[in-house]
Amino acid sequence: MREEFGSFDKYLWRFVDGKPIISQRRSMKEVPARTEISDAMSKDLLKRGFKFVGSTISTPTCKPSA
Numbered sequence: 001m002r003e004e005f006g007s008f009d010k011y012l013w014r015f016v017d018g019k020p021i022i023s024q025r026r027s028m029k030e031v032p033a034r035t036e037i038s039d040a041m042s043k044d045l046l047k048r049g050f051k052f053v054g055s056t057i058s059t060p061t062c063k064p065s066a
Contacts, residue, residue, distance in 0.1 A: 001048070012041070015037050015040060015041050016037060021037075033055075034055035035055075038055045039055045041053075041055075042054055042055040
């Protein structure tokens, strides 16, 4: 990944076009277990040989806490 993207964070930022996701959710109950972005991230990470990176695990990476 370092050779292709420069760093792991640059790789991750490409899934959101380099812009943070601003969420208006008021509680964790409102946060979806998976999103289109987390599905795409998970699929790509698995294709690259990562293990244990399902969509549900990827979602918190996409949505930082407020």
